[in-house]
Amino acid sequence: MTTGRQRLYDRQLVSDGNPMEAVVGFSRAVRVGRSIAVGGTAPVDVEGRTVGLGDVAAQTRRCFEIVRWALAQAGAGMDDVVRTRLLLTDIEDWRAAVKVRAEFCGEARPADTIVQVGRFVNPEWLIEVEVDAVIADSR
Template sequence: MTQDRQLISNGNPMEAIVGFSRAVRVGNFIAVGGTAPVGADGKTVGIGDVYAQTCQCFEIIKAALEQAGSGLEDIVRTRVILTDIDNWKPAIEARKQYCLEARPVDTIMAINRFVNPEWLVEIEVDAVIAE
């Protein structure tokens, strides 16, 4: 590992078992992996509510970015991944609260399911810290 590679953890015990990080910073680039709507207690937040789940995902992302020395203003790309594409409007309404100023590029897509069937959405972001 190079010295400019910083691994960001949120304490998920699966990180070490599976071999992943919540986020990775290399230089001024930060990638935040698929972020699920999980609370500090390990339980799904906002069961059945895509808006609440999207907000929870962005709160986790915000904390990871801050831990990496960044913030929401540095987001350049978001990926909103849904289990039902018809939920895109409430997901985007929630995303707007966190990304309106940065105005990153965005991809919205749907998949069949997540590992946990209670999850309606996962979010990924990339951020670049201006030099």
């Protein structure tokens, strides 16, 4: 007798080596079937240091670079993005953030949510980015 539920799809976990993945128990991205979710992506370099201190455009760019890498690891690209979420500590920064978002997602024109949050785990971060993607049937 088998207990538990059976998975209908394989589950691919994408890790970027962030030490917090093990502490918190998360993956940078998860692919199930053709769907990919990229979790809250912070503006950090490979050493975990904040990129673009005080510059929301630079931080947004770094977040989307990480997102693009994670999607590629899961077999997708920025043209597969169907939703973005921009989480900002200052909603007045939304124009600078969406300008950078357009550089990465312009052709895909995904659904979007922009919200202000109280703060992030690291107070140097001005933004985190979340992305959902769906790989087209033809790929």
